[in-house]
Every structure is written in C-alpha cells, then in structure tokens.
Amino acid sequence: MKYTISQISEILELKTPAFLLHTISVLLTDSRSVTYPSESLFFALRTRNNDGHRYIKELIEKGVRNFIVDNVPVNVVGTPNVNFLVVKDVKKALHTIARHHRMQYGIPVIGITGSRGKTTLKEWLYQLLQPDYRIVRSPRSFNSQIGVPLSLWEMNRDSEIGIFEAGISLSGEMKELQAMIQPTLGILTNIGGEHAEGFPSKRDKCREKIRLFKECECVIYCSDDPLIREVMEEEEIAARHLDWSVTDPDATVKVTINKRSDGSTGIKCHINGADHEASINFNDPASIENAVGAIIALIYLGVAPEKIAARMERLTPVGTRLNVIEGVNDCMLIYDSYTGDYHSLSPALDFMQRRATADRTSTVILSDVMHETMTSENMYSNIAHLLKQKGVTRIIGIGEEISRHAPYFNQNSKFYRSTEEFLSNTTPNDFSHELILIKGSDDFGFHRLSEVLEARQHETVLEVNLDAVVHNFNNFRSRIKPTTGIVAMVKASGYGAGSYELAKTLQSQGAAYLAVAVADEGVDLRKAGITMPIMVLNPRVVNYTTLFDCRLEPEIYSFEILEEFIREGRRHGIHDYPVHIKLDTGMHRLGFLEADMPRLKKVLQSQDVLTPKSVFSHLAAADSPEMDDYTMEQFEIFARCSESLQRGFSHHILRHILNSTGITRFPEHQYDMVRLGICLYGIPTMPDHSQGDLRPVSTLRTSVISIKEWPAGTTIGYSRKGLLHRRSRIATLPIGYADGLNRHLGYGNAAVWINGRRCPTVGSICMDVCMVDVTDTPCKVGDTVEVFGHNISVIELADILGTIPYEILTSVASRVKRVYYRE
Missing domain, CATH: 3.20.20.10 (Alanine racemase)
Incomplete structure (x- = not known):
C-alpha cells in the first residue's frame, strides 16, 4: 500500500507539503533500518534516552526525503526536495496514520493481549487459519506503541484477516492501541506478574489490558482466573463473551483436558450443545491455554470441526528466540528460530546489522520464505534488495523456491535444494570470520546448521x-x-x-x-x-x-x-x-x-x-x-x-x-x-522485595547423559562418599568443577532442577561431571537440567557456599558455551 505525501499531510490535517510527488510505502522509526529511502517516512521520535531529530541529516544523505518532526533541525533547514511535516507530537502522528490506515479495511481483526503467550497464540492462529485466509499479522512481537502501528501498516487490499498483539507497560497505553487495532475478536491469554511495575496493582493491569476489547464483537478468556472474571464484569465489556473453564459447568465453553503419557494433550470444548475435540503434541500449561483459546477462535470463525482437529494436531512449536552463539573459525552465529516469513526477516537483519564489526563479513543462510499476499517474484526481488541494503555480502539459499529465484541475488550467492544437499556439500571450514544469520522455516531443520557451525558442542551452556x-x-x-x-x-x-x-x-x-x-x-x-x-x-x-x-x-x-x-x-x-x-x-x-x-x-x-x-x-x-x-x-x-x-x-x-x-x-x-x-x-541485594520484579539474566544449563539404577548400599563417586540409603536412579551430568560448579555443592548440599523437581547431588563433584539423584523425578537421557536460573537461584547457591552471588556468576568457566538470546 502506498500513500502520497499529500495524503499523509491531509490525514494529519497539516498544510500541503512543498514536494507533492513523493510516495510513501515505508514507515521508518529507526534510522538504522533504512531499506527504501526514497519511499520512507521517518518519524523523529523523542524517547527518554534518544531523539530521532539527531539522525535527520544522516538520513537525508542516505536518500530519505520525508520526515515527521516536532521542529526542523537547524542543520537541515532549506534542504532541497525534502518534506518536513511539523507536528506537536510525533508518536501521536504515527498513531493517527496507523489508525487511518486500519480504517480502510473492514476485515475481521483478532486482537491478542495478556501477560504471556501472545506471540505463540498469534503464530498458532496463523498456522491454523492460513489455509482459509490471506493473513496480515504482527512481525515477531511488535506489540508496543511503536510496534503496533508498524504492524498495521502491512495491511493491504489482499488482506482478509488481521492478527495483532497488544502489549502495555504503563497505565493509559491500551486506549491508544485499541483505537489503532480496533479488533473485532479479542483474546486474553492470562494476567501474570510480568511488566507489573507500571501499574498500581495486578487488578489495575488487568483492567488496562481488557480495554483492548472495548468495541469487540466477541472476547475469549479463561474465567477460572477470578481476577479476570471479576474485572470483565466490572468493566462491562459489551462484546459476546466466550469465557471458558475447566472447573465451572456454567461457563460458556466447558473445557476438558486430558494429558497423555506420550506428551500429547486431548482437549474437548463443549459449546452451544456441541463437543469439539482436538489433540496437540504439547502438555505444558501455557501451550494448553493457548490451544484452548485458538480452538474457540476457530469455532467462532466458523472453521469446520474436522478441520480444527486435523490442524491442531499439526501445530508446531513457535521459536521466538534470536540466539547469538560463538561459531567456528572466529565466526559469530545468529540463529533465528522464529517463523520463516517475509515480515520477520527485516527485524532479524536489523539485529544482525547492529552486531556487525569490521573484522567479520556478513552472511545470511535463508530457506524458502513464506508470504501471504505478495507474488514470489516480488518477494524474492524485495529480499535481494533488503539483503543488499543491510550489507550482506554472502547469501546461501536453501529450498526449491529460493533456488528458482537465484537470478535476483548477487553473484556471491549459492543455492541448494534442501538442507541435506547443503550439509553434504559444505563443511565448517567453508566459513571464516563471518557474522552468520541462520533463518529458516521449521520444515528445513536449520537447527542442524547451527549445530554444525557452533564453535563448541559442550552440553553445558550459560544462557544469557x-x-x-x-x-x-x-x-x-x-x-x-x-x-x-x-x-x-x-x-x-x-x-x-x-x-x-x-x-x-x-x-x-x-x-x-x-x-x-x-x-x-x-x-x-x-x-x-x-x-x-x-x-x-x-x-x-x-x-x-x-x-x-x-x-x-x-x-x-x-x-x-x-x-x-x-x-x-x-x-x-x-x-x-x-x-x-x-x-x-x-x-x-x-x-x-x-x-x-x-x-x-x-x-x-x-x-x-x-x-x-x-x-x-x-x-x-x-x-x-x-x-x-x-x-x-x-x-x-x-x-x-x-x-x-x-x-x-x-x-x-x-x-x-x-x-x-x-x-x-x-x-x-x-x-x-x-x-x-x-x-x-537479576540478583536482588535487598531481601524485602523493594527492588521490584528483577529477572535472572544468566541460566546455567546442562543435560542428562546417563541414568543408572543402583541398590541401597551402593556408593557413588570418588572416595565412596556418596552412599545410597535406598534403591536409587542416579543421573550423570556433564558439568564439574572445571566448569565452575563448586565441589562443596556435592554430597547432597545442593540440588539441580529437572522436569519441575529438585534433584540433590550425590557424592563428590568431579572435574567434568557430577551425579544427582533422580529416583523421584521422571526423566531420561537428554533432558535439560538447570544448575541455576529461574528455579535454583544464584542466591541459594551462594548461601550454601557462604559466599556472595558475584562469585557464583563469575566462576562459570570460559569453556562453557555462552548463548545470548532475545525473544
């Protein structure tokens, strides 16, 4: 969708700009993300720590010709062929344009809010509805005061349904998001303690979130949460309520959950006198909650029961993380586990570009890319342009579609029909001193590429x-x-x-x-x-x-x-x-x-x-x-x-x-x-919770590499000091004092976290391994183990050792692989 600069001026009720022929197709809020400068409209936003007006001269030099500002900087006054639209509030102008753009389309729009699970639910709804609709949705977790308008801008004449997230951190923010998104169907995932600092109470946060549903036709939520149920009644949301419950027989949708031993879950939703049954290949509470919301949304949208059942069973995990990992031959890897669609590529490239250094060239390994409305020719042409603008010097395409469009890409590009073909024709030695973005659809199994190109394959990692x-x-x-x-x-x-x-x-x-x-x-x-x-x-x-x-x-x-x-x-x-x-x-x-x-x-x-x-x-x-x-x-x-x-x-x-x-x-x-x-x-220094909701930054993880069962009386480890007093299952973990696990944490003095349970150490901590008792914990070889993080705090380990958290954190050895990630 394109607007003339004159149309933008009319939307904002401003005087006619000087240069009328400029066309706008890109809303730009970050000066580092320029891709189509001549068609970009830059919003010079002021934040607590930055001011977009500082970057206007630099953007003009890059070819940007249209700006929304609250004043024109002296160093660019009178620049020829450049439009400055002067407004009182730049962010409000962005919202006004997004709101106007949204109003051009009378399509169903799903608005999702809550404390957790918004992005997963959005992507699951995309997977489930894609066969029936051309969908426009938020890229990644673009759910903020800036992210929402940029997401809405992607709506065009081919869009048949929209799915957008709304996230808030302060009172009063949802009013602006609601006015822009104008959802017809609202879904509330849950209300937790996340992002609570900007609200007087959890009730206030709940009340603020459900304001997204003020003008909805229908709203879906779990009424088993008494706070949500009470606030929904207090706010008098006029929409049709599809409230669901696993305990209340009077709920609009009565839900039955059946967790199975194979890790799957059966879900039955009883609504309007009919049962809708489906199965998902997950059994964690968050996935079940999201799945129930998705099923009810599909029922509301009229998707046939047999289609719902078939599609729910095919749901795949949603990877929301961008992992940064040390690679072979002084490479740095960025592994994007998010969906392999067109609109998520640009944020990943921005993340990559901000980590570029002079001593590494930029490489992108990319699979076939999904897009709902664009032709494949236009899409791959745009991708080639985007990669060039981001300074990518080497492109590796994997998949039938991207290979078919190889002529759009530069000469320093190679294409393979499948991941297997790439792996059989490539070795780690083919990469050196490169910053490598690995991004692909789930079908391509790109985690294998990441594993091949990682510098270290130690099972023990420090996640940051x-x-x-x-x-x-x-x-x-x-x-x-x-x-x-x-x-x-x-x-x-x-x-x-x-x-x-x-x-x-x-x-x-x-x-x-x-x-x-x-x-x-x-x-x-x-x-x-x-x-x-x-x-x-x-x-x-x-x-x-x-x-x-x-x-x-x-x-x-x-x-x-x-x-x-x-x-x-x-x-x-x-x-x-x-x-x-x-x-x-x-x-x-x-x-x-x-x-x-x-x-x-x-x-x-x-x-x-x-x-x-x-x-x-x-x-x-x-x-x-x-x-x-x-x-x-x-x-x-x-x-x-x-x-x-x-x-x-x-x-x-x-x-x-x-x-x-x-x-x-x-x-x-x-x-x-x-x-x-x-x-x-994320380590508080005050015991009275006066420092708020701090989040642990570092999590030390390892995995189970062996499990053996021993009778009572058996001794485990050096010096036979780990005496078993009952028949026990003992797991061996590939972490020891050479990795930073203090020897004094052995002999049952500490525990690790496996599958939701604490498992005490047994015997002495060895140089490279340790043993833990998993008799009371269902687990198998390969399961993840938390040494410290969200469940075993650094403070707890420091108290055991009679030291301070600083020592625990700084003791993690350099041989332990660091994995950095953002959601």
Whole structure:
C-alpha cells in the first residue's frame, strides 16, 4: 500500500507539503533500518534516552526525503526536495496514520493481549487459519506503541484477516492501541506478574489490558482466573463473551483436558450443545491455554470441526528466540528460530546489522520464505534488495523456491535444494570470520546448521537473556530522575555472562557509561564495535597508546597514577582527556582522602592533559541499615569533597556514589549518575522485595547423559562418599568443577532442577561431571537440567557456599558455551 505525501499531510490535517510527488510505502522509526529511502517516512521520535531529530541529516544523505518532526533541525533547514511535516507530537502522528490506515479495511481483526503467550497464540492462529485466509499479522512481537502501528501498516487490499498483539507497560497505553487495532475478536491469554511495575496493582493491569476489547464483537478468556472474571464484569465489556473453564459447568465453553503419557494433550470444548475435540503434541500449561483459546477462535470463525482437529494436531512449536552463539573459525552465529516469513526477516537483519564489526563479513543462510499476499517474484526481488541494503555480502539459499529465484541475488550467492544437499556439500571450514544469520522455516531443520557451525558442542551452556537485561535496566531507570544517567557495570566479562552482547544491549538502551575493571576489557569492547563511553576502574596499563586510541576513560585514585597519566598523556600529545576522580569516603580501599583535595585541585589545574569528567565514591555499607549513620557520614564527606573539586573548574563535573542498593535506599543522593551492578543481572541485594520484579539474566544449563539404577548400599563417586540409603536412579551430568560448579555443592548440599523437581547431588563433584539423584523425578537421557536460573537461584547457591552471588556468576568457566538470546 502506498500513500502520497499529500495524503499523509491531509490525514494529519497539516498544510500541503512543498514536494507533492513523493510516495510513501515505508514507515521508518529507526534510522538504522533504512531499506527504501526514497519511499520512507521517518518519524523523529523523542524517547527518554534518544531523539530521532539527531539522525535527520544522516538520513537525508542516505536518500530519505520525508520526515515527521516536532521542529526542523537547524542543520537541515532549506534542504532541497525534502518534506518536513511539523507536528506537536510525533508518536501521536504515527498513531493517527496507523489508525487511518486500519480504517480502510473492514476485515475481521483478532486482537491478542495478556501477560504471556501472545506471540505463540498469534503464530498458532496463523498456522491454523492460513489455509482459509490471506493473513496480515504482527512481525515477531511488535506489540508496543511503536510496534503496533508498524504492524498495521502491512495491511493491504489482499488482506482478509488481521492478527495483532497488544502489549502495555504503563497505565493509559491500551486506549491508544485499541483505537489503532480496533479488533473485532479479542483474546486474553492470562494476567501474570510480568511488566507489573507500571501499574498500581495486578487488578489495575488487568483492567488496562481488557480495554483492548472495548468495541469487540466477541472476547475469549479463561474465567477460572477470578481476577479476570471479576474485572470483565466490572468493566462491562459489551462484546459476546466466550469465557471458558475447566472447573465451572456454567461457563460458556466447558473445557476438558486430558494429558497423555506420550506428551500429547486431548482437549474437548463443549459449546452451544456441541463437543469439539482436538489433540496437540504439547502438555505444558501455557501451550494448553493457548490451544484452548485458538480452538474457540476457530469455532467462532466458523472453521469446520474436522478441520480444527486435523490442524491442531499439526501445530508446531513457535521459536521466538534470536540466539547469538560463538561459531567456528572466529565466526559469530545468529540463529533465528522464529517463523520463516517475509515480515520477520527485516527485524532479524536489523539485529544482525547492529552486531556487525569490521573484522567479520556478513552472511545470511535463508530457506524458502513464506508470504501471504505478495507474488514470489516480488518477494524474492524485495529480499535481494533488503539483503543488499543491510550489507550482506554472502547469501546461501536453501529450498526449491529460493533456488528458482537465484537470478535476483548477487553473484556471491549459492543455492541448494534442501538442507541435506547443503550439509553434504559444505563443511565448517567453508566459513571464516563471518557474522552468520541462520533463518529458516521449521520444515528445513536449520537447527542442524547451527549445530554444525557452533564453535563448541559442550552440553553445558550459560544462557544469557538479553531481554532480562533490558527489563532490569528499565526497572532501575524508572527509579531515577530523567536527568540521571546510569553507569552499567560490565566488568569481569559482564559478571561472567560475557560483556560484548550485554554492552550492545545497554548501548541501545541508552546507558550513560559502561564500566570495566581493566583496560583490556575496554579494548575488547571497542574492537567489537562498542562506541559509547567506557570507564576503566583499575587503569594500571602498559600500552597507553591503545588506551588513548580506544578513548577509554580511566579512574584516577592516587597521586602516583595521576602523575603517570599526565606524563604519558604529554608524551602522546593528549589534551583534555576525560578521567574519573575516585574519592575514599569510607570504603578505605582506593581513592583520594578529604585532606588530599587542595593538592588534587592544584595538580589538576596545573596541566591541560587530563580533565575531570566525574568524581565518585563507593558506599561501604549501603545494604546494612544498622550502619546508616556511617553511610550518612560518607554522603557528607562526598558532598564536601565533590563541591570543593567543582569550585576549581568552570565545567560541570558529574557526580555519582550510589550502587544498586544505594539507588533503592537513598534515591535522594543520585546526583548526576548512578552505578548499576549486580541488580542489572537479576540478583536482588535487598531481601524485602523493594527492588521490584528483577529477572535472572544468566541460566546455567546442562543435560542428562546417563541414568543408572543402583541398590541401597551402593556408593557413588570418588572416595565412596556418596552412599545410597535406598534403591536409587542416579543421573550423570556433564558439568564439574572445571566448569565452575563448586565441589562443596556435592554430597547432597545442593540440588539441580529437572522436569519441575529438585534433584540433590550425590557424592563428590568431579572435574567434568557430577551425579544427582533422580529416583523421584521422571526423566531420561537428554533432558535439560538447570544448575541455576529461574528455579535454583544464584542466591541459594551462594548461601550454601557462604559466599556472595558475584562469585557464583563469575566462576562459570570460559569453556562453557555462552548463548545470548532475545525473544
């Protein structure tokens, strides 16, 4: 669908633009995602940490000619052949255009909201309805105030039904989403504790979510949740209610669940006097809940019972993760387990592009691609253009369709009819120093490609949830003033999680600084493409040339190191280099004392090599309320010292003293910046839940490699210290103290999590393996084991060992494969 810029202007009730012939086919909100510049309309959105107006000049140079702004930047005023549509609120303008576009189509639209399962339900409905309709739907989980309008923009004359997600994080947001989506059928998945920080209570969150259904013709929800049932009644949703229940015989839809031993589930929905039976190849509660909602939606839409039964049985898992994994021969893999459709390709390429570095070329391995309305010729032509725009230099196509359209792609492309053909004609040695995106439909089994190209095949992995990093970062950002910056601590290789992917994520979230422990960590981040300011907290270095070239900003904590930096800076011709002055206000570890302030100012004022960018200190007992008098003394000393230093300089010197605990307990002392450390990784420092709903970032997983049954009296492991007191099933796991599993966690002192149950260790922890008791746990070889994460907390293991969570996280060995992912 295309609009003229004049039509866009009319929709927004603005005066006629200067250059009338421009055509708009792309709504652009991210300056890094340009694909068709001449047909793009860029929305210069202002956020808490960024401003789209900054990128207008750069976009003009790339060929973008149409902009929606709240003011025209001085550096682009008068640019020829460029339209600036000036509005009061850029985001509202985006919503207005999306709302207008939605109103052009009188097709059924399914709106899905809830705390969990929205994307899975959307994709399942797509799988189930695809034979009957041409479907437009949200790409990936585009369900926000920005994602929804971009999703709706994909509606066109060929669309026969729409399926869109709506996600909210603050009160008042659903009104805007409802006005844009205007669903005719609404589905509520559930109401949980996720994204609860922006609401006074869970009831308020529930009330806000169901406002999506304000003008629906029908709404589907589970009435077994008393909160949902009560709020539905309170809000007086006028739509037809298809409420379902497994316990209430008076529900509109009575549901019977039959979990089978083979892992499948039988579902019977009794509605309007008729039974509709189906089976799914899943038995977890979330899948069952989504399946029930899908069945009822299909019944409402008039799909025949026999078709519902046949299609439900063919449902496949929905992979929502983008995994980032170390590959062979210094490659980096991005494995996208999401559906292999056209609209999900661009977000995956954007994710890839933001991880590109100068020392790796970009490669895409792509299967046949699905699209509901576009001809295959147009689609593959567009894909070839998209790959070229994203800087992809090598393309490998797998499948009959993409191979048939090989002429659209560049000369450095190869095509194979099947995954088997590719694997039989390719070896890992065919790849070197490449960033490789692997994206394919379920039918192609691309997980095999990922396995072949992975650098390490160790069954033990540390999974790092980048969405949890964003969640925890935003949790703490909501506690501070808009003008206060966050210094994100990524020292010790991101507390064991690996600093590069974390740094990329934090850079995109708008952190003010990254902080590393030593210069080498900062150098590695620069080599990996990190451009934001980096603070080095232990700056003893040998190679000053590299430090200066990489713009790493050192902590200065003594006169000795201050004079050394001044001397080396002069030798390198450095002027006004930013440094961070460390004060000792009570930790008594490193830093200048209050008595040092006159001399410190004199030395700094007598040279032009270094300039104090910030002054900071560490709290010694922020987490000990009984020592708050001491903490208050530290604040007083810091205030006197920092004010004394500031009086010696005309520029503003940033101040920061609060750590994660300090942000929580002493928000009045946040100054210009705060330092977010262990809480960024989902580990609370306060036992009273005052730090909100933090999510674990790191999960250490392994797998069962052997199970044996032994009689009572048998001993397990070294020194025969694992004595069995009953007939037992003992599982062996490929993780030991060389991987970071402390030996003191053996002998039943700790447990792992397998299939929903705790399984205690047996005998000693060996170098590469350990044993656990699975007598009371149904499991088999190959089952996943959680060593720590959501079910076995790092805090629990630290308490067992009499240490702190930091040590647990940073002890995970480098030989353990790191897998980074985003949903």
